[in-house]
Amino acid sequence: MTRRSVTLSVAGALVVALVALASLLPVPYVVYSPGPMEDTLGEWNDAPVVQIQEGVETFETDGTLDLTTVGVTSADTELDLITVLRAWLDGDRAVVPRSTVYRDDETAEESREQSARQLARSQESAKVAALRELGYDVPERIVVVTVFEDSPADGVLEPGDVIVSVDGEDVAEPAEVAEIVQDREPGETVEFVLRRGDDEITVTAGTEPAEDDGRPLVGFAPDWGYEYPVEISIGIDERIGGPSAGMIFALAIYDTMTEEPLVAGTHIAGSGEITGNGEVGPIGGIQQKIAAAGQAGVELFLAPVANCDEAGEANGGDMQVTPVETLSDAIETIETFNNGDGASLPTC
Structure with a gap:
């Protein structure tokens, strides 16, 4: 064997060893990836996602209003360098420092419990925002x-x-x-x-x-x-958590309780926290949510104004992404889009 052959063999063995080592070493990052979507105007477990108390008039809806989710590496999972590099090269996924998502000692169960609490609070805020938008007094x-x-x-x-x-x-x-x-x-x-x-x-x-x-x-x-003047319940996949579906829940309630269909046959999706006063706040994973919506054929995506810069870099295909600041903005945006004036709306 020549000296050149020996050098190449040693170098190749070292590369293989380094790759093997990299595949074993954990790195302090987590990966965001596009998650599933749920139609809030549809059904979950054979019952409407949005249910209004008996005696209160509701109306037929028409179209699809999807909440979007993002998949996040579990708190009890450590990623290796190779996995992180693959995610970094994928335009629909994002790599973020673990410390921005989890505490050092946070367990997967603690993370799930916190996410469930956030979802529950988002649903309460959505009910209040929608009822107030409909003219109800909610002390x-x-x-x-x-x-x-x-x-x-x-x-x-x-x-x-x-x-x-x-x-x-x-x-x-x-x-x-x-x-x-x-x-x-x-x-x-x-x-x-x-x-x-x-x-x-x-x-x-x-x-x-x-x-x-x-x-x-x-x-x-x-x-x-x-203190709710109308009792409303929201049923959704228990694996979904966090606060970011609040705006979409509020829109679904509003559409269910108004005579003229709001979504009106369109495929709409979005994401955003919401306060009881209808203010729409920023969320995480906006690029992954837009990617999932674009792949699903969504026509209009509603994004919080504060996320617009990130949203503008996402791969949403031909889907229109429009920023909103309040629930009223979101309603007006949908109405404008459905009237054929989507070109007049701002985009991210």
């Missing part, structure tokens, strides 16, 4: 949404408690509750005046330091709660 109050196990709040506060005041201070926003608590020192107590059922009660809870930065925590999550 709101600050409530305890979650009480964390083994925290100082456990056994003191209960989900559904209405928060009236914190340490003698009236609160007007959920964020104000956290601000008052974080003005205390870890170990100090906090007094809450609550409405629980028909009773107004006063309770006291301790605080403990957060593991990451030592700020004082009581161990519960406050958020808006609502």
